[in-house]
Amino acid sequence: xxxxxxxxxxxxxxxxxxNSFAGGGNQEGWELRKIGRQLGVDLSKGTLTRFEDSHGGxxxxxxxxxxxxxxxxxVKLQGVPGWHPLPLTEQVAKAVELCGxxxxxxxxxxxxxxxxxESRDPYDDAQLHERYSWNFTVAVYDSENGRLYYYELxx
Numbered sequence: 354x355x356x357x358x359x360x361x362x363x364x365x366x367x368x369x370x371x372n373s374f375a376g377g378g379n380q381e382g383w384e385l386r387k388i389g390r391q392l393g394v395d396l397s398k399g400t401l402t403r404f405e406d407s408h409g410g411x412x413x414x415x416x417x418x419x420x421x422x423x424x425x426x427x428v429k430l431q432g433v434p435g436w437h438p439l440p441l442t443e444q445v446a447k448a449v450e451l452c453g454x455x456x457x458x459x460x461x462x463x464x465x466x467x468x469x470x471e472s473r474d475p476y477d478d479a480q481l482h483e484r485y486s487w488n489f490t491v492a493v494y495d496s497e498n499g500r501l502y503y504y505e506l507x508x
Contacts, residue, residue: 388419388503392464392492393433399423399501408507416452417505427496430462435476438462439493444478448491452504458495466490468507 381401389396399421408415430436439461441449448465449457457463466475468488473480481489486508493502 384419385421388421391466391490391505392503393435394426394429396421396423396501399426408505412507414507416507417503418452419501419503421501421503422499423501424499426494426499426501427462430464430494435464435466436462437464441493442478444481445491447482448478448487448489448506449493449504451487452491452506454493454502454504457493458497461494461496463494464490464492 381404382397384401384404385396385399400423401419402422403418403420405419406415406417408417439457439459441457441463445463445465446457449463465478465481466489467478467481468475468490469484469486470488471480471484481487488507490503490505492504494500495502
């Protein structure tokens with residue numbers, strides 16, 4: 354029994370540092386990669402300043418909110434699917450409001466992906482509010498302050 358405990362201790366001493374080295378201990382990097390993949394942009398040079406995720410339960414409903422400090426992203430956003438220059442359309446403004454946002458920047462870009470299963474075009478906001486539930490990702494990049502605001506709503 355004593356040998357077993359010593360062996361177990363040695364294994365833990367070796368594996369825990371390897372887990373952190375392999376990225377297991379870098380939650381911020383993982384979240385930035387996940388958000389970057391969703392938005393179609395590289396956020397590796399960004400800094401995650403706020404992250405909250407209330408998704409859970411049987412259906413996975415909830416809201417993910419993130420704020421990322423990243424400079425000069427507006428140059429990379431031109432021509433990326435789903436990204437458009439501000440101001441927001443009326444439908445996207447309602448979507449952002451559903452996420453609890455009261456004010457949006459005047460300069461920058463916005464992104465919308467309607468992930469609802471009934472959506473015909475994920476980047477079209479025409480039918481976003483004509484269903485009984487919402488499943489969308491919306492992001493707003495404030496080019497003046499170098500801040501990316503990311504929201505993922507599932508109801």
